[in-house]
Amino acid sequence: MSVARIERTVCPHDCPSTCALDVEILEDGTMGRVRGAKDDPYTAGVICEKVARYAERTHHPDRLLYPLKRLGAKGEGKFERISWDEALDIVAEKFLAAEEAFGAESVWPYYYAGTMGYVMRDGIDRLRNAKNYSRQYGTICSMISWAGYVAGTGRLQGVNPEEMAQSDVIVIWGTNPVHTQVNVMTHAMKARKERGAKVVVVDIYRTATMQQADMGVLLKPGTDGALACALMHILLRDGKADREFMSKYTDFSPEFESHLESWTPERAAEITGLEVAQIEELAALLGNNPRAFFRLGYGFTRQRNGATAMHAALCLPAMLGAWQYDGGGAFHSNSGTWGIDKSLITGSDLATKPQRLLDMCELGPILTGDQKALKNGPPVKAMLIQNCNPAVVTPDQELVRQGFKRDDLFVVVHEQFMTDTAELADIVLPATMFTEHEDFYTRSGHTRILYGPKIQEGPGETRSNHWLFKELAKRLNAKGAAFEMEDRELIDETFQKSGFGSLNEVAEEGYIERADTVADAHYRDGFAWDDGRFKFAPDWPATQERKAVEFVCDPAILPKFADHWETIEACDEVHPFRLATSPARAFLNTSFTETPGSQKRHPEPTVFVHPEDAAALNINEDDYVTVGNKRGEVILKAKIFDGMQRGVLIAESLFKNKAHKGGKGINTLIGSDPVPPFGGAAFHDCAVWVKPHP
Numbered sequence: 001m002s003v004a005r006i007e008r009t010v011c012p013h014d015c016p017s018t019c020a021l022d023v024e025i026l027e028d029g030t031m032g033r034v035r036g037a038k039d040d041p042y043t044a045g046v047i048c049e050k051v052a053r054y055a056e057r058t059h060h061p062d063r064l065l066y067p068l069k070r071l072g073a074k075g076e077g078k079f080e081r082i083s084w085d086e087a088l089d090i091v092a093e094k095f096l097a098a099e100e101a102f103g104a105e106s107v108w109p110y111y112y113a114g115t116m117g118y119v120m121r122d123g124i125d126r127l128r129n130a131k132n133y134s135r136q137y138g139t140i141c142s143m144i145s146w147a148g149y150v151a152g153t154g155r156l157q158g159v160n161p162e163e164m165a166q167s168d169v170i171v172i173w174g175t176n177p178v179h180t181q182v183n184v185m186t187h188a189m190k191a192r193k194e195r196g197a198k199v200v201v202v203d204i205y206r207t208a209t210m211q212q213a214d215m216g217v218l219l220k221p222g223t224d225g226a227l228a229c230a231l232m233h234i235l236l237r238d239g240k241a242d243r244e245f246m247s248k249y250t251d252f253s254p255e256f257e258s259h260l261e262s263w264t265p266e267r268a269a270e271i272t273g274l275e276v277a278q279i280e281e282l283a284a285l286l287g288n289n290p291r292a293f294f295r296l297g298y299g300f301t302r303q304r305n306g307a308t309a310m311h312a313a314l315c316l317p318a319m320l321g322a323w324q325y326d327g328g329g330a331f332h333s334n335s336g337t338w339g340i341d342k343s344l345i346t347g348s349d350l351a352t353k354p355q356r357l358l359d360m361c362e363l364g365p366i367l368t369g370d371q372k373a374l375k376n377g378p379p380v381k382a383m384l385i386q387n388c389n390p391a392v393v394t395p396d397q398e399l400v401r402q403g404f405k406r407d408d409l410f411v412v413v414h415e416q417f418m419t420d421t422a423e424l425a426d427i428v429l430p431a432t433m434f435t436e437h438e439d440f441y442t443r444s445g446h447t448r449i450l451y452g453p454k455i456q457e458g459p460g461e462t463r464s465n466h467w468l469f470k471e472l473a474k475r476l477n478a479k480g481a482a483f484e485m486e487d488r489e490l491i492d493e494t495f496q497k498s499g500f501g502s503l504n505e506v507a508e509e510g511y512i513e514r515a516d517t518v519a520d521a522h523y524r525d526g527f528a529w530d531d532g533r534f535k536f537a538p539d540w541p542a543t544q545e546r547k548a549v550e551f552v553c554d555p556a557i558l559p560k561f562a563d564h565w566e567t568i569e570a571c572d573e574v575h576p577f578r579l580a581t582s583p584a585r586a587f588l589n590t591s592f593t594e595t596p597g598s599q600k601r602h603p604e605p606t607v608f609v610h611p612e613d614a615a616a617l618n619i620n621e622d623d624y625v626t627v628g629n630k631r632g633e634v635i636l637k638a639k640i641f642d643g644m645q646r647g648v649l650i651a652e653s654l655f656k657n658k659a660h661k662g663g664k665g666i667n668t669l670i671g672s673d674p675v676p677p678f679g680g681a682a683f684h685d686c687a688v689w690v691k692p693h694p
Contacts, residue, residue, distance in 0.1 A: 019043040057592065064429075176582065179582075198214045221685065226268045230265045232316065294313065308559055397668040412428075
């Protein structure tokens with residue numbers, strides 16, 4: 001079928017690139033090919049394989065098209081079709097009944113980043129605030145890394161990734177952009193080709209990104225801080241630290257220098273499993289090339305010491321003085337630069353009393369009645385779940401599933417497919433996809449806010465999140481100006497409140513540029529603390545004030561200086577292996593697990609096992625193995641792989657629970673204990689045993 005037109009829009013998924021897209025709309029109104037926009041300087045015409053195949057997802061035969069009501073037991077998977085009016089009436093009745101019997105806080109709207117669109121993602125908070133429902137502490141993704149980065153710089157802001165073109169060394173630390181943010185590789189490889197830049201990758205296994213690097217550094221999981229401290233030790237020892245820069249722009253002190261004296265490469269080698277020569281080689285490369293760009297990812301922070309690991313790695317460009325050079329410095333996220341007034345979308349002024357704050361990562365303890373997790377408040381009796389799949393994604397899966405199966409818990413899920421979470425719901429509602437509604441998106445990996453127009457009609461009786469909020473508000477007597485607006489009107493008002501101009505003005509260009517000046521991005525007038533200095537000695541209470549988040553530990557226990565903090569889940573005789581659950585190339589968390597192209601690349605759950613470990617345990621290629629700990633057991637297919645240190649296991653991606661033999665997914669093994677200092681989930685910090693599956 002021929003192409004009727006090509007529409008410009010933007011990828012809605014939880015990826016820092018937030019790619020600008022050119023989408024073919026065919027004569028019958030269906031989606032054709034999806035390409036990266038060549039005229040967008042960051043996307044530069046390149047997108048990931050899963051989004052390039054988006055038509056598979058949009059027109060998938062298993063898309064939810066009609067409201068459904070559960071029949072039989074929870075999780076049995078039996079539903080009947082009902083009308084929207086009946087579904088909405090049931091939801092309102094159950095929410096009002098819970099509020100009447102247990103108080104408004106017994107209702108907990110739950111969401112995350114299945115769409116990164118502000119109207120469709122954050123509008124659930126408007127319903128929450130209008131009804132005084134329990135709040136959600138959003139810890140699952142970025143809380144740990146945010147803490148470590150802001151502890152150093154004072155602001156979540158860094159150097160434009162396009163500046164990699166001017167770098168002499170590019171260090172990609174704790175992230176696998178070939179799988180998770182392909183555009184990073186576009187700019188890194190361009191720098192290598194055009195100016196001979198060296199690309200270094202620091203990670204816990206030989207990823208697809210590391211395979212393209214000039215130097216790969218394979219650590220033991222959870223030891224990044226030790227490597228960073230040893231590198232700083234060598235820079236000081238060899239006179240390669242920029243003392244003039246540190247004197248002017250940092251809190252570098254004799255006490256910190258004394259602290260680093262003990263961090264010899266020999267000590268770090270013992271902790272990290274690296275060779276001393278490799279640590280020395282990396283330090284020499286950095287010391288001789290201070291025009292170094294550090295791309296610091298999320299993955300290495302998903303440890304119990306992740307915040308301090310991020311901070312320690314971030315100290316390296318400060319010690320090198322890399323920030324003063326074009327093409328030098330660090331980047332993690334530009335989330336601190338957007339300046340969006342979300343108050344109309346979230347209804348931040350609608351709440352009439354304080355609401356308790358429930359940690360989304362503690363979903364299992366919360367739903368099974370843990371009073372500490374519940375903040376000594378009422379039980380959660382009703383939930384609206386959007387944009388996430390917690391029955392697979394959240395830690396402590398045994399508790400999560402136990403909680404969802406409570407007969408006294410009412411759950412409504414608004415979704416695009418029958419996910420594991422939807423199968424446990426009482427009411428399932430069909431949701432639109434990003435081309436079927438209006439929204440706007442921010443780019444944490446770059447500098448633009450992008451507008452995504454509606455370019456197709458949704459199939460069946462799919463309805464947008466915003467439409468659902470409006471309809472529920474009528475039945476729940478929730479008041480607020482945005483409940484009366486259409487999505488496009490809400491975007492327009494938000495843009496104007498934020499000082500961006502009207503939607504019509506923005507739509508002509510398609511984006512709002514929020515790039516800081518080069519001087520601001522490099523902190524050339526000082527870092528974002530009152531004294532203008534980067535902090536080698538972090539002030540954790542001051543960091544907490546930057547986001548009004550909650551301490552989950554006594555801040556006094558945190559290291560005084562950049563350090564390796566021994567808080568990871570320790571291996572022992574029973575649990576001799578460390579497991580990390582890293583992203584797969586063709587999945588994005590649990591999105592795309594239903595598309596044929598992604599299933600072909602990742603047909604079933606696997607785990608990488610080192611050849612020597614496999615031989616010792618009598619495990620062969622493609623054998624099924626059981627991986628377990630005190631939280632449960634999971635069955636996976638073994639893949640023998642020498643691209644990691646002994647004692648490490650890597651299970652890529654999140655499959656549907658039923659894709660695993662035994663029906664239990666990988667997060668069965670992951671703890672929900674909040675990570676210091678402000679919470680988060682230690683997805684890559686897990687001690688386990690492994691044995692052949694009988």
